[in-house]
Amino acid sequence: MLRAVARAPWSLCRPSAGLFVRMHSSVRAPKRILADRVAVVTGSTAGIGLAIARRLAQDGAHVVISSRKQQNVDRAVAALQGEGLSVTGTVCHVGKAEDRERLVATALEHWGGVDFLVCNAAVNPLVGSTLGASEQVWDKILSVNVKSPALLLSLLLPHMERRGSAAVVLVSSISAYMPHVELGAYNISKTALLGLTRTLALELAPRDIRVNCLVPGLIETDFSKVLHKNKAFWNLFKENQKLQRIGQPEDCAGLVAFLCSPDASYITGESIAVAGFSPRL
Numbered sequence: 001m002l003r004a005v006a007r008a009p010w011s012l013c014r015p016s017a018g019l020f021v022r023m024h025s026s027v028r029a030p031k032r033i034l035a036d037r038v039a040v041v042t043g044s045t046a047g048i049g050l051a052i053a054r055r056l057a058q059d060g061a062h063v064v065i066s067s068r069k070q071q072n073v074d075r076a077v078a079a080l081q082g083e084g085l086s087v088t089g090t091v092c093h094v095g096k097a098e099d100r101e102r103l104v105a106t107a108l109e110h111w112g113g114v115d116f117l118v119c120n121a122a123v124n125p126l127v128g129s130t131l132g133a134s135e136q137v138w139d140k141i142l143s144v145n146v147k148s149p150a151l152l153l154s155l156l157l158p159h160m161e162r163r164g165s166a167a168v169v170l171v172s173s174i175s176a177y178m179p180h181v182e183l184g185a186y187n188i189s190k191t192a193l194l195g196l197t198r199t200l201a202l203e204l205a206p207r208d209i210r211v212n213c214l215v216p217g218l219i220e221t222d223f224s225k226v227l228h229k230n231k232a233f234w235n236l237f238k239e240n241q242k243l244q245r246i247g248q249p250e251d252c253a254g255l256v257a258f259l260c261s262p263d264a265s266y267i268t269g270e271s272i273a274v275a276g277f278s279p280r281l
């Protein structure tokens with residue numbers, strides 16, 4: 001117990017906390033805010049998804065990790081288990097129906113239900129203009145980025161509504177608000193997620209399921225390398241980005257944990273930018 005208390009965030013701010021615990025050894029550690037709840041996070045073996053999975057597990061949730069490649073799943077599960085976190089994992093390409101079914105089955109088999117779904121996986125197979133996108137590119141972007149969150153949620157719905165106070169977080173992009181000229185069809189898919197958030201929030205409110213949206217700005221991951229390694233882009237970007245730094249995956253994770261927590265119990269249909277500055281009114 002002593003170790004758990006020493007790790008609690010508030011203990012770091014109170015130099016005398018260790019002494020306090022030793023003197024009152026019957027004092028119990030505060031329950032972590034997501035304790036015993038179950039989270040499914042897609043695209044969670046690297047970048048923003050991995051940071052979200054780690055944070056939800058640090059806050060007490062059992063987390064099901066997933067992505068397309070078995071070796072990435074194995075590596076992420078081993079890393080988080082090595083940190084003492086409660087995670088399991090399975091392969092899930094979110095664009096494949098059989099993989100979505102396996103993801104749901106894995107969560108139910110391990111934890112008996114699901115409280116939170118974070119739809120983080122996305123693709124951008126084309127850097128170029130909207131009208132330069134082939135039908136194949138359109139189908140891939142819309143299928144993975146927009147359709148798959150809805151299809152996965154429809155599978156999970158009966159299990160989530162049974163739990164009470166469930167939450168969904170979709171992951172859009174600042175390019176939904178401020179389209180980037182090189183990211184044509186991707187921009188549009190991310191704008192569609194803002195609409196999906198609001199429609200699902202409306203439809204699922206009577207079932208006690210909240211639906212919100214994380215809107216990351218430029219975050220330092222493999223996915224954004226093509227942008228943040230580009231000096232011309234970075235100079236332009238800094239004009240709109242008032243905090244003058246690139247974001248880190250962990251900058252996004254705290255918001256998702258908050259949106260899943262009881263502290264956000266009256267928030268649904270909302271989109272929140274984690275972008276160093278918000279272009280919204």
Ligand SMILES: NC(=O)c1ccc[n+]([C@@H]2O[C@H](COP(=O)([O-])OP(=O)(O)OC[C@H]3O[C@@H](n4cnc5c(N)ncnc54)[C@H](OP(=O)(O)O)[C@@H]3O)[C@@H](O)[C@H]2O)c1
Nearest residue numbers: 043045046047048067068069093094122173219221223224
């Ligand atoms: N980084 C940014 O600046 C930024 C800005 C705005 C929005 N976003 C959004 O944030 C989310 C995460 O981006 P990121 O930057 O963290 O990306 P990342 O570092 O490239 O990580 C992507 C993760 O998703 C998995 N993945 C990729 N395609 C998948 C698929 N079809 N099905 C399931 N898993 C898949 C990858 O693992 P596998 O290879 O094993 O599948 C990996 O775990 C995306 O929705 C992206 O649009 C990112």
